[in-house]
Amino acid sequence: DxxxxxxxxxxxxxxxxxxxxxxxxxxxxxxxxxxxxxxxxxxxxxxxxxxxxxxxxxxxxxxxxDPLPVSLAAAGTLTIVFSDIEQSTRRAVELGDERWMALLGVHNRLVRRHVERSGGVEVKAQGDGFMLAFPSARSAVQCSIEIQRALAAHGRSHPTEALRVRIGMHAGEAIAEDGDLFGRPVVLAARIANQARGGEILVSSLVREIVETRGDLRFGPPREAPLKGLEGTYRLHPILLEGRDAGY
Structure with missing residues (x-):
């Protein structure tokens, strides 16, 4: 077996x-x-x-x-992704409640559309961000790139509604319970997302090792960072976006 x-x-x-x-x-x-x-x-x-x-x-x-979706009931090895909107509180104050909620709806629909297309699963929504799970690191990275590109395009066509989203991810054996995921890979992914900058996709060394073999992705200079609640420092790798999508 x-x-x-x-x-x-x-x-x-x-x-x-x-x-x-x-x-x-x-x-x-x-x-x-x-x-x-x-x-x-x-x-x-x-x-x-x-x-x-x-x-x-x-x-x-x-x-x-009959391709199988990610099963939270038998989690196993997954790539965990966290995202959140940079400076969301300030943006909410600037726009006012009604406009902010409308913009948040645009953001949520955009993210969910790309997650579904990529074969990922929304584990939970967290106000201005998401916890997502993917069956492979490649699908997680590709989905994250498409999300950042779509957000950049929306910001160019609607400058007053521009949003910068931070995305971080890690891969490993997660524990599933009551529709949620737990374990060290989840903690690492969340902490990595906290280190990301607006418009950036930041991945662990493990994720980079998995996805870089095809040679179709470009990475920026790695940076060492402490992760809250975890000992030592970790090497984190930003994925470079191309053209107008870079640093939007």
Whole structure:
């Protein structure tokens, strides 16, 4: 079973170690269900080896047909993202309650739209910010970039409604309970977001190591910072945005 967090069973019995499958056996893990077919029931499938046709190919087909959302019930390894609006109290006073609430609604809809498109989950809204969870560091970073770009575009077209949002993230094994996430990765992500500047995406060294391998992202100079409640200092990395979106 490789210690999977969502469990694996064969014929309804929890799998411990390895098991030899027979035709007709049903394997379940998480929301996936696989049934080992008889050799005579299988058609041609690109000339693949029979074993591969009934396991790897079926898993790939199931994933392509029904991508799974982030499950807070069996959290496991996630990338946690925190965001908040820079100097939100001052902006609320400047705009007045009615205009501020309208602008906050624009911000919330924009963030939620990009989170949904990226396959993320809104864990909770926090007044002028969000706690989000993503199944991969790549999707978390890409979503954050799109959010900052959209906010920059909104600010250019509506100068009096410009908002600068700070975003920070970290990846790790989170603990899920009552629809919320807990654990050291959550604390780190929140503290990193507190170190971010308006319009900035700030990530931990772990997130950078995960996402930089493709070479399509640019990072600014790292900076060492203490994180409240945690010992020592941490190296944090800003993701550079391009063109008009940079430092909006």
């Amino acid at each position: 490789l210690g999977s967090t969502n469990g694996t069973s064969v014929g309804g019995a929890v799998l411990v170690g390895t098991a030899t499958l027979q035709p007709g056996d049903v394997v379940t893990f998480g929301r996936c269900r696989l049934e080992l077919a008889d050799e005579g029931q299988r058609g041609e499938h690109n000339g693949a080896d029979p074993l591969r046709r009934t396991s790897i190919d079926l898993v790939a087909a199931a994933a392509a047909a």
